Amino acid sequence: MSTVNQTLPGKAGNERFHFFRFSSPQTFFPLSGKMIPWFATAAVILCAVGLYIGFVVAPTDHQQGESYRIIFLHVPAAWMSMFIYCVMAFWSAVGLTLNTRLSSMMATALAPTGAMFTFLALWTGALWGKPTWGTWWVWDARLTSELILLFLYIGFMALQASIDDPRRADKAGAVLALVGVVNIPIIYFSVQWWNTLHQGSSVSMTKAPSMAMTMLLGMLIMALAAWAYTLAVVLARVRCIILEREKHTDWVKEYVEKKA
Amino acid sequence: MNWNSWSDFFAMGGYALYVWGSVAMTFLLLAGEVCGLRMRRRTLMKTLERWIRSNRRDGNEKSA
Numbered sequence: 001m002s003t004v005n006q007t008l009p010g011k012a013g014n015e016r017f018h019f020f021r022f023s024s025p026q027t028f029f030p031l032s033g034k035m036i037p038w039f040a041t042a043a044v045i046l047c048a049v050g051l052y053i054g055f056v057v058a059p060t061d062h063q064q065g066e067s068y069r070i071i072f073l074h075v076p077a078a079w080m081s082m083f084i085y086c087v088m089a090f091w092s093a094v095g096l097t098l099n100t101r102l103s104s105m106m107a108t109a110l111a112p113t114g115a116m117f118t119f120l121a122l123w124t125g126a127l128w129g130k131p132t133w134g135t136w137w138v139w140d141a142r143l144t145s146e147l148i149l150l151f152l153y154i155g156f157m158a159l160q161a162s163i164d165d166p167r168r169a170d171k172a173g174a175v176l177a178l179v180g181v182v183n184i185p186i187i188y189f190s191v192q193w194w195n196t197l198h199q200g201s202s203v204s205m206t207k208a209p210s211m212a213m214t215m216l217l218g219m220l221i222m223a224l225a226a227w228a229y230t231l232a233v234v235l236a237r238v239r240c241i242i243l244e245r246e247k248h249t250d251w252v253k254e255y256v257e258k259k260a
Numbered sequence: 261m262n263w264n265s266w267s268d269f270f271a272m273g274g275y276a277l278y279v280w281g282s283v284a285m286t287f288l289l290l291a292g293e294v295c296g297l298r299m300r301r302r303t304l305m306k307t308l309e310r311w312i313r314s315n316r317r318d319g320n321e322k323s324a
Binding site for chain 2: 055056058059060065066067069070073074077112113116119120123124127128130131229233236237239240243244247252253256257259260
């Protein structure tokens with residue numbers, strides 16, 4: 001083996017960059033590979049428990065009947081759609097300011113999952129709106145801002161896909177993600193700022209939840225399942241992106257040959 | 261217990277279309293994303309393997 005990588009004084013270099021150790025794709029790659037099975041298992045277990053509580057244990061709603069059970073899918077999907085966008089904007093900002101490649105790769109890896117949860121929030125919302133409001137869709141502030149969120153995700157992915165140079169695609173996407181983040185508080189507070197058809201939040205930080213304990217528990221467990229699922233899927237995707245972009249490095253070549 | 265029978269459970273108090281329509285779309289998309297990622301990874305590994313091998317062959321031919 002050649003010792004190309006040993007031009008730097010090894011020990012001092014390691015200590016100096018300890019804080020950013022896992023910001024390098026090479027060190028992050030094996031770590032993320034080890035974490036995926038844990039998050040995937042957690043997602044499956046939490047989802048099974050959450051669905052059991054939501055669909056079997058939780059009592060029927062006295063106003064909406066059984067249709068309210070959509071809440072166990074709708075609310076976690078809607079939360080994730082906003083949360084993933086914030087995380088995406090955060091990594092975009094880090095990538096833009098510190099010029100770290102892995103941060104930009106994380107932002108790229110988050111977008112498809114975020115778009116999927118946004119679509120699911122809209123889809124389950126439409127299926128819930130029909131029996132409770134009598135319509136699949138209204139141009140209400142909450143619904144419209146959530147639709148804009150879906151377009152932001154799609155725009156981010158389309159923009160990055162249209163630029164050949166990955167580093168330029170990272171920068172352009174990051175600017176779009178950061179501009180679009182203004183939409184998140186609009187979605188979140190839309191039910192307070194405007195008189196909308198969409199109900200206010202059932203769970204808030206400041207007051208006691210306006211729902212039965214079992215319902216709340218089922219919803220929170222489903223939200224945790226969505227978190228675990230997102231972590232597993234996004235880590236798997238970022239690993240693909242790392243392999244694609246770092247294919248010229250020795251460690252990727254070694255990894256591919258070892259797996260083959 | 262809320263449900264007296266399986267048919268009762270599947271009927272969802274008359275909201276079967278809405279409730280099961282939400283459940284079906286959710287799990288369809290989750291399964292689709294997972295399968296899509298598996299396929300992406302498999303094709304990527306194959307392409308990279310072929311790419312590395314052909315690079316090495318070219319290098320060997322040049323040095324020979």
